[in-house]
Amino acid sequence: DAGITQSPRHKVTETGTPVTLRCHQTENHRYMYWYRQDPGHGLRLIHYSYGVKDTDKGEVSDGYSVSRSKTEDFLLTLESATSSQTSVYFCAISPTASSPYEQYFGPGTRLTVT
Amino acid sequence: KNEVEQSPQNLTAQEGEFITINCSYSVGISALHWLQQHPGGGIVSLFMLSSGKKKHGRLIATINIQEKHSSLHITASHPRDSAVYICAARGGADGLTFGKGTHLIIQP
Numbered sequence: 001d002a003g004i005t006q007s008p009r010h011k012v013t014e015t016g017t018p019v020t021l022r023c024h025q026t027e028n029h030r031y032m033y034w035y036r037q038d039p040g041h042g043l044r045l046i047h048y049s050y051g052v053k054d055t056d057k058g059e060v061s062d063g064y065s066v067s068r069s070k071t072e073d074f075l076l077t078l079e080s081a082t083s084s085q086t087s088v089y090f091c092a093i094s095p096t097a098s099s100p101y102e103q104y105f106g107p108g109t110r111l112t113v114t
Numbered sequence: 115k116n117e118v119e120q121s122p123q124n125l126t127a128q129e130g131e132f133i134t135i136n137c138s139y140s141v142g143i144s145a146l147h148w149l150q151q152h153p154g155g156g157i158v159s160l161f162m163l164s165s166g167k168k169k170h171g172r173l174i175a176t177i178n179i180q181e182k183h184s185s186l187h188i189t190a191s192h193p194r195d196s197a198v199y200i201c202a203a204r205g206g207a208d209g210l211t212f213g214k215g216t217h218l219i220i221q222p
Contacts, residue, residue, distance in 0.1 A: 033209045042200065045209040058209055059115075090157060092209075103147065103210065105157040 003027055004106040006091050012112045019078040021109050023091030025071075031094040032074040033103070034058075034066065036087040043090065049074055081113045116141045116203050120213035128221055133188040135216045137201035145204040146184045148175050151215070152197045160186070160199075191220045 003026030013019050023032060034046040035058075045058030047066040055066050063085060065077045078085055091106040117140040127133055137146070148161040161168050161175040163184065168175050172191075177184040188195055196219050202210035 035209070035212075040214065042214040043202070043210075043212040045211075048209050088155065102162055103159060105149075105159075108155050108157075110155075 004091060004093055004104060006089075006106040006109045008109060009107065010110045012114060013081050014114055015082060016080050019081050019111065019113075021076040021089055021091075021111070023074040023076070023093075023106055025074075025093050027093060027095070027104075028071060029093040029095045029104075030071075031096070032068065033092040033094070034064075034074065034076045035090045035092065036060065036085075037090060037108075038087050046076065046089075078111075081111075083113050085111065086113045087111060116143065116205060116211040118201060118203050118211050118213040120199075120201055120216050122216060123214065124217045124219075126219045126221065127191055129192060131191050131220075133191050133195070133218065133220075135186045135199050135201075135218070137184045137186070137213055139182050139184075139203045139211075141205070142179075142182075143203045143205055146177050147202040147204065147210060148184075148186050149200040149202060150197050151200060157200075188218075193220045193222050196220050 005024045007022045033048040035043045037043045044060045046064050049055045049068040067075045089109045092103045094103045119138050121136045146163045150158045150160050163177040172189045174187040198215040198217050200215045202212045204210050
């Protein structure tokens with residue numbers, strides 16, 4: 001299994017509070033991704049990173065920011081959490097953007113905003 | 115923006131049956147992924163295809179680039195195959211576009 005961990009695994013927070021989710025990898029892969037998974041929508045890309053300090057927005061980036069100061073860590077921040085951000089968040093990593101394009105997923109973080 | 119459609123959304127079958135899950139996408143891709151998500155929530159990559167056919171044990175994945183269509187087959191299905199199967203299309207470096215998943219239940 002690819003060495004990907006996410007923390008915390010579960011979090012309950014109140015509307016308006018800041019929340020940071022962490023993705024940590026031990027594979028030294030260049031690409032890292034944050035997705036959210038909601039019933040009826042499947043997985044959707046929030047932000048991704050193609051190297052240290054290099055990030056870009058995905059399909060559903062509003063209300064989220066990211067940072068990557070080290071190869072191994074990719075942080076997702078909700079500056080002011082809203083109930084619509086209640087979801088399961090998955091981190092994924094990939095060694096390259098060219099073939100063979102393999103992606104490996106972390107175990108997920110279940111976030112509830114009350 | 116790529117649109118990825120899966121069918122069926124839900125499938126219940128008896129142990130031993132041959133299972134087919136379909137995936138279609140709207141624009142050209144560089145690769146098509148099949149993923150498995152068990153009730154515990156973890157996501158595992160099953161296949162990554164850019165052409166032709168791949169086989170791992172009882173699982174077979176095929177892709178037709180011209181028709182923008184892929185299928186996942188399970189032979190001799192078993193209750194442990196019960197999971198959500200997700201297809202995802204890869205256009206470039208900016209992640210994957212996912213289908214909504216097929217919920218498969220194999221009854222003993």
